[in-house]
Amino acid sequence: MHFEDSELFFSSSNNTIKDNIFLETDLAAMAFLNADNNRIENNIINISLYHGITLEFGSHNIINRNFFYYAGIGIDISGGGDPHLAVNNTVTDNIIKNSPQGIWLHGAADSTAIERNIIKENNDGIYLGVASNSIIHDNTLINNSQIGIRAGFAYGHPTSNNNLIYR
Numbered sequence: 001m002h003f004e005d006s007e008l009f010f011s012s013s014n015n016t017i018k019d020n021i022f023l024e025t026d027l028a029a030m031a032f033l034n035a036d037n038n039r040i041e042n043n044i045i046n047i048s049l050y051h052g053i054t055l056e057f058g059s060h061n062i063i064n065r066n067f068f069y070y071a072g073i074g075i076d077i078s079g080g081g082d083p084h085l086a087v088n089n090t091v092t093d094n095i096i097k098n099s100p101q102g103i104w105l106h107g108a109a110d111s112t113a114i115e116r117n118i119i120k121e122n123n124d125g126i127y128l129g130v131a132s133n134s135i136i137h138d139n140t141l142i143n144n145s146q147i148g149i150r151a152g153f154a155y156g157h158p159t160s161n162n163n164l165i166y167r
Helices: none
Strands: 002-004 008-010 016-018 021-025 030-033 039-041 044-056 062-064 067-078 090-092 095-097 101-106 113-115 118-120 124-128 135-137 140-142 147-151 159-161 164-166
Parallel strands (some): 002 021, 008 030, 016 039, 021 044, 039 062, 067 095, 067 101, 113 135, 118 140, 124 147, 135 159
């Protein structure tokens, strides 16, 4: 499907959002609130002024093989205190280009796997702010102007290995 200047908002679980094109959205192209076990894959987000995909208080979601170009934040995952958790989410094989932030985890977005993504020509590549026990590996970060990977308050031993960072 082709969406122009529109957003999708989900507060439900067990959905697949696949093979869509989002053009020039004013808010998040896709926003998920209290949504679990969703698959978001093979979508194109081109010029999203706020976020490409925002996931608040959702667990066991898979964000896979999406392309982001000029999104405020490519992928934003945030949690809060119990019962508003964001745990065990997976972000793999995405391309994020020309955005202020590539991937941003915060507010207790715990045990998130960030693997095999290409994050290119953004201000910040991957930022962990209050994201414990997350795994960051096999990502390629190219020409991000400020940081490649930054761990803010990433307590609980986040793991980062085999990431390629080019400037």
